[in-house]
Every structure is written in C-alpha cells, then in structure tokens.
Amino acid sequence: MYTTTFYSFKGGVGRTMAMVNAAVDLAKRGRRVLAVDFDLEAPGLESFEMLRPTEKTPGIVDFVRRYLETGQAPDAAEFIYELRQAGQDGGGLWVMPAGSQKRDYGVRFRDIDWAELYEKHDGYLLFEDLKAQWEKVIRADWVLVDSRTGHTDTGGVCTRQLPDAVVVVFFPNEQNLRGLTKVVREIRAEAETPRKKQIALHFVMSNVPDLDDEDEILRKQIEAFRKELSMDRDPVIVHRYDSLALLNQAVFIRDRPKSRLASEYRTVIEKIVSGNLSDRDGALSYVRGSVRRPRWHRSAFRDSPQDRDRKLEQIEKEHANDGEVLYQVAELYDDQRRQTDAARLFDRAIEIGCREPDALLHRARARTQHDDSAGATRDAMRVLESDSAHPWQVREALELAAVPVETLIETVGIQSLDAMDRSFVGAELGKRGKKDVGVAILESIEHDSELPEVARWHAIHNLSLLYLSSGRCEAAVALLARQERTVDDMAIVDAFNYGMALWGATGTLRQEPFRRVVELARAKENETEGANFSQCLAVASWAVDESENAEENLHLSRQTIETTPASPTLSCWRYTEVSREEFLEDLGEIEALIKGDDSRKPRFMTAARSE
Numbered sequence: 048m049y050t051t052t053f054y055s056f057k058g059g060v061g062r063t064m065a066m067v068n069a070a071v072d073l074a075k076r077g078r079r080v081l082a083v084d085f086d087l088e089a090p091g092l093e094s095f096e097m098l099r100p101t102e103k104t105p106g107i108v109d110f111v112r113r114y115l116e117t118g119q120a121p122d123a124a125e126f127i128y129e130l131r132q133a134g135q136d137g138g139g140l141w142v143m144p145a146g147s148q149k150r151d152y153g154v155r156f157r158d159i160d161w162a163e164l165y166e167k168h169d170g171y172l173l174f175e176d177l178k179a180q181w182e183k184v185i186r187a188d189w190v191l192v193d194s195r196t197g198h199t200d201t202g203g204v205c206t207r208q209l210p211d212a213v214v215v216v217f218f219p220n221e222q223n224l225r226g227l228t229k230v231v232r233e234i235r236a237e238a239e240t241p242r243k244k245q246i247a248l249h250f251v252m253s254n255v256p257d258l259d260d261e262d263e264i265l266r267k268q269i270e271a272f273r274k275e276l277s278m279d280r281d282p283v284i285v286h287r288y289d290s291l292a293l294l295n296q297a298v299f300i301r302d303r304p305k306s307r308l309a310s311e312y313r314t315v316i317e318k319i320v321s322g323n324l325s326d327r328d329g330a331l332s333y334v335r336g337s338v339r340r341p342r343w344h345r346s347a348f349r350d351s352p353q354d355r356d357r358k359l360e361q362i363e364k365e366h367a368n369d370g371e372v373l374y375q376v377a378e379l380y381d382d383q384r385r386q387t388d389a390a391r392l393f394d395r396a397i398e399i400g401c402r403e404p405d406a407l408l409h410r411a412r413a414r415t416q417h418d419d420s421a422g423a424t425r426d427a428m429r430v431l432e433s434d435s436a437h438p439w440q441v442r443e444a445l446e447l448a449a450v451p452v453e454t455l456i457e458t459v460g461i462q463s464l465d466a467m468d469r470s471f472v473g474a475e476l477g478k479r480g481k482k483d484v485g486v487a488i489l490e491s492i493e494h495d496s497e498l499p500e501v502a503r504w505h506a507i508h509n510l511s512l513l514y515l516s517s518g519r520c521e522a523a524v525a526l527l528a529r530q531e532r533t534v535d536d537m538a539i540v541d542a543f544n545y546g547m548a549l550w551g552a553t554g555t556l557r558q559e560p561f562r563r564v565v566e567l568a569r570a571k572e573n574e575t576e577g578a579n580f581s582q583c584l585a586v587a588s589w590a591v592d593e594s595e596n597a598e599e600n601l602h603l604s605r606q607t608i609e610t611t612p613a614s615p616t617l618s619c620w621r622y623t624e625v626s627r628e629e630f631l632e633d634l635g636e637i638e639a640l641i642k643g644d645d646s647r648k649p650r651f652m653t654a655a656r657s658e
Contacts, residue, residue, distance in 0.1 A: 048182040049323040050190040052085075052210040055217060056226035058196050060253045061285065062216040063091040066193050067098065068300040068312040069319065070140060075301070076328070077136030078188040081127070081181055083107070083143045085205050086195045087156050090145035095296045098142055100128045108146030108156050111164065114173055123180035141185050161204075174208055188326065198229070206230060207237050212247035212322050214315070215276075218254050219268040224275055231276050247322040250282035251315055257286045283318055285311045327369060330362045334375040363392070370401030378405065397426075404430045404440040411447045424449045431460035438468040442475045445484055452487045466492050466502035474509035477516065478615075478624050486513050493526070511544050515651055516622035520551030534559045539567040543583050546590065547619065551652040561590035578608040582634065583619045589641045597641045605634050622651045 053066040063086070070082045084092040087108060092098050105126050113121045126143055133140035146152055164170035181187050194205035206213050213234055217223040237244040252269070260266060269281055288308040299309040321336075323329035359376055366372040377392035390413055393406045411426035427448035430436050436444070441460045448455060455461070461469065469492055477485035489510035492498065498506070507526060514523035527537075527545045534542060537560070546560030564587040581604035588597035608616065608630050615624035620633035633650070640647040 048178075048187050048190060049212070049325055050178070050192065050210045051212045051214060051319055051323075052192040052194050052205045053214045053216060054194040054206050054230070055196050055215070056223050056230065057218065058089070060216050060218050060223075062196075062253075063193050064296070065214070065216060065251065065253070065285070065312060065315060066191050067092065067095055068298055068309070069316050070189075070191050071097070071133065071298050072300045072313065072316050073189050073191075073320075074134035074138040074140040077134070077138040078326070079134070079137075079139050079141075079186055080189045080191065081141045081143060081185050081187045083190060083192045084145040086193050087145050088195055090148070092142055092193060093144055093148065095298065097133070097298055097301070098130065100142070100144070103147050103149070104128045104142075104144055106144035106146040108152070108159065110177070111159055111173070112155060115159070115164070115168060120173055120176040120180075122184075123177055124184045127185065141187070170204075171208065174204055178209065189323075197226070203233070206234055207244075207246070210246055212249060212319065214249045214251055214319060216251045216253050217272075219252050219265065219272060224272055227272075228275050235277075249315075249318050249322070250276065250278055251285060252282040253285040254287050255284050283311075283315050285315065324358055324361050325365050327366065327372060330366055330372050331375060333358065334362065334372070334379050367395075368399055370396045370399045371403070373399075374401045374403045374406045377409070381409065402429070402433065404433060404436045404444070408440060408443050408447070411444070415447060420449050423447050428458070431455070431458035434459050434463040436460050438464055438472050439475075441468075442472045442479075445472070445476055446479055446481055452484050455484055456487050456491060461488065466495070466498050467505060470502065470505040470509055473506070474512070477509070477513040482513055482517050486510065486517075489513065508540060508544075511541075511548070512617075512622055515544065515548060515551070518551070518651055520548045520652070523548035524552050534563050537563060539564055539571075542567070543587060543619070546587070547622075547649065547651075551649070556590055558591050561587040565591055565593065565596070577616075578604045578611070578630065579617045579619065581607060582630075582637065585637055585641070586619060589637075594641055598638075601634060601638055601641065605631065608634075620649050620651070622649075 051069075053062050053069075055062040066082065070080050074080045082092055082098070084090050085107060090106075093100070107126070110121055110123070110126045123143070127141050128144075130140045130142065146156065161170070164173070178190075181190055190209075192205050192209060215227060215231065217227055231248065234246050234248060237246055250272070252272075255265065272278065272282065273280075286307070288306075290306075290308075297303060299306055300312055303309055317332070320326055320329045321332040324333060359379070362372065362376055373392045374396040377389045377396060380386075380389035380392065389409065393409045393413075396403070396406050397410060407426040407430050411423040411430075414420075414423040414426065424447070427444040427446075428450070430440060430444035431448065441464060444460060445455055461472070464472065469488055473485040473488035473492070475485075476482070476488070489506050492506035493503065493510055495503075511523045511526055514520070514526065523544065527541055527548065534545065537545060542560045542563040546557060546564070549555075549557045549560065564584065568584050568587070581600045585597045585600035585604060588594070588600060608627055613627045615626065616630050617623070618625045618630050618633045620637060621629075625633070636647050636650075
C-alpha cells in the first residue's frame, strides 16, 4: 500500500480535482484505490457526482470521535464505502469521507482537540492502526489523501505521518511560496527523526495562465520556487482551463479524456506513480528510465549507488512473479555489467512466461559461451517463432540457431519482416559469417516478382556483395546481367560490382563497366563518399588506364580511412568488412597493381580459387 497526500497551502488551486482524477485513473488501471477526505473543515470529495455515496456514511470525524468515546480503534470498514463499477481489470475505488454530513457536522468536528488526541490519547497509534486497517480491509494498492490547506493541527497527520509521498499543489505567487517553505521543510525533516522516514515530494504548479511570458515572470517565479523549496527539477504545470464542465466538477480523466486538462493530469499521475516501486508501472518507470540512456536522463542515477541497489532489490522482491518487470531489471543489470545478476533474472523472467526476444537472446548468448549449442538454439528458435521481433533480433537469432538453412528462412520471424528488413537481415548475416543463410534470404526476395523496385534493388545489391565475398563470381555476373539492362544503364555501384564479377569469373579485365564507373564518378566530383568509394574508384581508374586518377583516389582513400574513427569498412579487394589495418593492407596491394605488378589480384578471387 502506498499513501500519497495532496496538499496545498491555499485553496482554489485545483488540489481536490487533481486528486480525484488521479484516483479514478489508477482505478481504471486495475489498482485498488482508497480516496480519503481529510479536508475536514471543507470536505470536497462527495461534491463530485461519481464519488457520492448511495447513503450517508460516517467518516474521519466520526471515526475519531468513536475512538475517544470508547478508547478502542473502530472498525474502519464502517466508515468507508465502495463506488461500484469505478474500476477496471480488478481495480476499484473506495472513499473514506470527512464525516457524516449532518447538521451538527461542524460542531462534531470542532469538538475534537487534535493536540490532546495526540498528547493524551495515543493519536499517533490510532492513525497507524487506521493505516493497517486500510491495507487489511480494502487491500488497497493506493491511498490518496486530500489534505486541509494552511498550517493546521491535522496537517502533520496528512503530510508527515500518513504519506509515502506528498503532492504539493500551488499557484506561483509569493503568498504560496512563503507558506510552503515551512511545510516542505517539516516534511523533509522527517528523514532526520528516529523514524528516518523518507517522504517523496512532487511539486505541481496549478491554475497557471496560458499566456506569453515576454517578461519571464513565470520563469522567475519557477526559479524562486525551485531555490526556496530545493526542487531538483521544474514542477509539473497544470494550466488554467476555462470550461463550464468545471462547474459540474467533471472528472476529466473519465469524462473528457482527450482534453488538455486530462493530459496534464496524466502527467501529474505518471510523476506520482514513478515514485512508487510497489506499483508495476512505477517499477517499470524507474527501471526503464535507467537503461541505455544518456546519464543525465537516467532517473536511477539521481540516487546514490546504495539507494539504487536497494530500490532494485525492492523491485525484484515485490514483482518476483512479473516476467516483464524482471526482464527490465535484468536489462539494467546487463547494462551495468552485472552479468551474474542479469543472467539470474533473465532465467527467472523466461521461467515465468516472459517471451521478450532480448531475454531469450541474452540467455542464448550465455549458453553459446558455455558450449550449450542445443539450449542456445532452442532460445533462438523461440525468438524466430515470434512475429514481433525487431529485424536486428531476428538477425541475432539466426546467427545463434544451429538448424538447417531451409528451416530458418521459413520461420515466422523471417516471414513477418517486410522486404527491406529481410534484405537488411540477409546482408548483416553475410557480414557476420553466416553467408549461406544470408544468401538464401536474399535469393527469396530477389525472386519475388511483386516486390517494389527499391526493395528488389536492395536485395540484388546485397546479394551480389555476398556472392562476390564468397567467390561466387559467375553467380554475381548472372544476377547483375539478368536485370535486362546494358552496362550503360547501370548505377555506379552495380557497374563496379559487375566489372569485378566479370574479372573474377573470366580471369579477364573488361573495361566497359569500369569506364561507366569513372564517368558517373565525374558527375559526383565534389561529393565525398568515404574510403570505400575512393578505393573502388582507384581500381576502376586503373582498369581504364587512368593511372594518375587512380593514384589520387588511392591517396584520398588512405587519407580518409586514417582520419575517421576506426570501424569495420567494406573493402572491394575482399568484398567484406575489414579493420582499418586490413583496409590499409588492401590499399597497399592496389597500389602495387597500379604501379604495374600484374600478379596482384583481388583477394576475393584468390579465396574463390583456394576454395
């Protein structure tokens, strides 16, 4: 159970409206919610039509008075009523009102001496008992408390004893700032008491005019509030909303869910939920805000390492049977290089039904490292049986699955991808050594007569690269030639690959494709294409006897590869991605070729002969 108090120093800022919308939203999410009206001087919950009881129900005032009369904590169930059909997916909404609204309510309320209740009648223990009853009777996930305004006798009950969090709602003027400074300081001081109670604070600037701030009046006020109240970030803003529906006290989350006010209330609710690690959404919000994002965006990194570890342990414990939550925590551990903890939680998540591809792939990788090929294959095939895996997840699953190519390309994971994604997967597999699977995928695309032209071109391009990298020059020639076009119709990439394929297939250099490459390159004279482009142009220029141009492009290629960040780069000398050192080695061999060493041949041709 997580208790959140909505507090404002002054009235008229929409505090109760915000709390009611939060209560209804949480109940719709499947949470069991208790709304408590502790604004005893001016009760407001029952003024909302959907929160009205079918019969008069006693509340907080009556609960306290009976305790003072009997000396025993009453049964809280007598002071709470349920709102039927307010919740969804197992959720529900209950209300504990301020008190029975009879004519003498004001007298009964004023007769309670709250200071004496605490000093002489164990008032603190009374409300601790009431909290325990809320959890036992309602089995509440959330308790939302609507607190009185100002500095009052009951203020400490609502803002310090009962809550795990306080939502401070305010209008940005000097009066609110002065009043809130003392209240906020007292709430934070609870952490220094023997109870060492850490109460989360959420700040909501409400009823803000939606006007131009040319003179930065609002910005200056926000900065003043941030400084005086020691906020670590800007408050959530709820703008003034002019609608007659407010006169009827409509619950905007339910009645007008597409309105701006409902959207802003949802922002407030998400902020509250994110602080409750016992709530599934709160746990996911905390963990997701900490995985693979820039450090300054990571919610968990605002905590000390000790607090972060404590919170993650709490999430593990409270969500021990929630596969998705455990999977997200495992990802965070993996991100932090806590592989043992990550592996343990990935296993647990999968065991209780999590089918997230990342969890399965993580375990498949671990099993591969431990020479458990059969186990890795089972996990990889589970990914390939899903129609929701991303292309890169499909690619990795194909790498890890030790099954026949024919079986792999018929899996749901492959078939559910569009042609462009399949082309990407096939090309990436070729780069990673599974050329047979990559070729099979790309050939299936290339033969599909109904494909869009751009998808077909990508498939043909990637397939020709795989053929060449495998030394299958004849297949590359046939592929590029059967597109019913002449060399003069080819794009620069296809013309170069066709020329290299012919050279490898026949052992004879044909100038026509390379002349096409040089001509098209001149049209791109002022464009920079990278080290591979200059390398290809050096070879093409040499092939058409333009040795000076060949040497210039060779120099440019070497200069480019040496001045860019080291990463795998496609080399036309091998038709595979290579390291910087290997690329420079290939440039050395091309230089020897340009200078007249006719014995030099591209390495992909040599590899083909050796195979």
